Structure formats: structure tokens, C-alpha cells
Amino acid sequence: MVQAKKCPECGSSHLIYDEARSEVICGDCGLLVEEKMVDTSHELRAFDKSEKKSRGGAPISMQKFDKGLTTNVGEISDIYKLDSANQTRKYLRLKKWQERVSTSIERNLRLAMAELRRVASFLELPPVVREEAARVYNYVLQRGLVRGRSMESVIAACIYAACRSYNIPRTLDEISIASEVERKEIGRTYRFIIRKIGIKVTPSSPKDYISRFASTLHLSPKSQNGALDILKRAEISELTSGRGPAGIAAAALYVSALLSDEKKTQREVADVAGITEVTIRNRYKELLDRLGLEEKIKLKETEKSSPKEETEKEEKKTEKTSKK
Numbered sequence: 001m002v003q004a005k006k007c008p009e010c011g012s013s014h015l016i017y018d019e020a021r022s023e024v025i026c027g028d029c030g031l032l033v034e035e036k037m038v039d040t041s042h043e044l045r046a047f048d049k050s051e052k053k054s055r056g057g058a059p060i061s062m063q064k065f066d067k068g069l070t071t072n073v074g075e076i077s078d079i080y081k082l083d084s085a086n087q088t089r090k091y092l093r094l095k096k097w098q099e100r101v102s103t104s105i106e107r108n109l110r111l112a113m114a115e116l117r118r119v120a121s122f123l124e125l126p127p128v129v130r131e132e133a134a135r136v137y138n139y140v141l142q143r144g145l146v147r148g149r150s151m152e153s154v155i156a157a158c159i160y161a162a163c164r165s166y167n168i169p170r171t172l173d174e175i176s177i178a179s180e181v182e183r184k185e186i187g188r189t190y191r192f193i194i195r196k197i198g199i200k201v202t203p204s205s206p207k208d209y210i211s212r213f214a215s216t217l218h219l220s221p222k223s224q225n226g227a228l229d230i231l232k233r234a235e236i237s238e239l240t241s242g243r244g245p246a247g248i249a250a251a252a253l254y255v256s257a258l259l260s261d262e263k264k265t266q267r268e269v270a271d272v273a274g275i276t277e278v279t280i281r282n283r284y285k286e287l288l289d290r291l292g293l294e295e296k297i298k299l300k301e302t303e304k305s306s307p308k309e310e311t312e313k314e315e316k317k318t319e320k321t322s323k324k
Helices: 085-100 104-123 127-142 151-165 172-179 183-197 207-217 221-236 245-259 266-273 277-291 294-323
Strands: 015-018 023-026 032-034
Touching (some): 104 172, 127 151, 151 183, 172 183, 207 245, 221 245, 245 266
């Protein structure tokens, strides 16, 4: 609210804002620094019990078929509270005709936005990604690109495009499970939309998957940093090109967990990443061969096995002495 940071008269930064008069006064010399300021805060007052304590409505959102601007004739609970039966029938007819006169685009958006909110909540996507996915679907629908394709596949493709635009790591398999649409169909629709609209989407990086996979596997920050270092070395050795980012990220996390004494099975890592154990093993072998990590893992295994061997030797000695 206070635009001036210092008093122009005495140079003091002790400025007082008077909400009742919308003025800024210097607390040291009493100079009126600003007056008649516009209050941009939310007004909370109601003139009737039925009104909500806000003068402004909800913000405009692309996730609603009407962007939140359409007025309704009335709620059914309010209509049945009318005194006359004729008035009740009249308002019910008006409400029915209001739904009938809506265009095909509005009816499509009403169903599509409900599906979008369902899939986005299942994937736990942030609001900015939901808004972007809704904007892309509106753009596609206005140009008639939805014809001949199922609404669910187009919604899933728009969500995947929005995730790629904001570097939110979500695989096609995850979106396929959430939307109950085949993976191939989502990929086909996504490529069609990208080609027609001309959206420039950067390829996903394996680094984007590290934090999410590590948090699901309950790995320490040390393992995460080790996986990022492995991925940097893999990029220099050109191991990431032509391979799935989720598989490379999962293999790097698996290797880093072994080096940090946080052993996870290949099955656990594969389930989190949504890939097969064969992919984990192949990427794991490639990282060990090209980056020279095989010796470090062998040293870790020997360090673990050596104290076990010493304890076994001591136990054997104690058994021999007891027999004597």
C-alpha cells in the first residue's frame, strides 16, 4: 500500500498508513506523504443475510466451461421456496430452457472440464498446469480438432502437453492409468495436437524425475545429489540420448543408493518409475561400464562383507575353545 519508502522532507523511513483516511503520514515530522490512496484489498461486508461477505466473485478460470461468468436462473432449493406454485413452475421452465439453449461447444466443455479436473487431481498437478491444459483444450476445441477422437484421449494429451511445457515430470503410463486411455492413443493424439497447434515443447530431462522418485523411495538427499552427479557424467558420455528419461533417472538413483548404503531392490525402483526390471538392469550395466562405477560398488560390497567374515571367524574360534 505504501508507495513512498522515505519521507521527502526529513528522509525518515518511519511511515504510518492510516486506513480510515487512506493517507500515509511521516511518524517523525508529521508530513502528509500520500493521500486519497486507492484501497485494492478485498472488501468483506454483506448487505443481506443471504449474501456472501465479498463484493467480488470467484476469479476467472479456464477450468470452467463458462470461465465462471455465466449467471444461473436460480438454485432448485431457492426455486421451491417461492410462495406461488405458478412462479415455481415458471422458474423451472426458465432453468430448463437455459440449459437447452447452450451451444455444443459449451456442452462439450462442461463434460471435458469435469474430466480434466478428475485426471489432474489424480495426478496431483499444480493449478498452473491445470489452467494450461484447459487453455490448450479450449484452443483445440475452437478449431474443431476434437472431431473423430474421444474426449478422454484429447484431455489426456492436453494434460501431457501442459506437463511438458512446465517441466512437470509425468510419464505417459501415469497419465494413461489416471485417464483410463491407452498409452498409444494418448501419444498419437499428443503428436497430432503439437503438430497442428505448433507448441514448442522441450524434451524432458532425466533430472526432473530424480526428486519425485527419491521422495517416493524415501532416499536421503545424499543419494539424490549422487544421482544428479551420475546423470551429469552420463550426459557428457552421451548415455542419455535416445533413451527414456525415466529409465535413466531410475538407474542413476539405483546406483547412487547402492553407493550411499541405501540399498533398494530393482523391483522397487522399477515400480516407482513405471518401467520394467529389464530396463533398470540394462541402464545399470551401461552406467557401470561407461562411467567406471563397477570398482566403487565392489569396494562397498567388500567393506560390507569384511566385518561379517571377521565376526564369523571369531564365532568359530569361540566354538573351538568351548569344545576343548
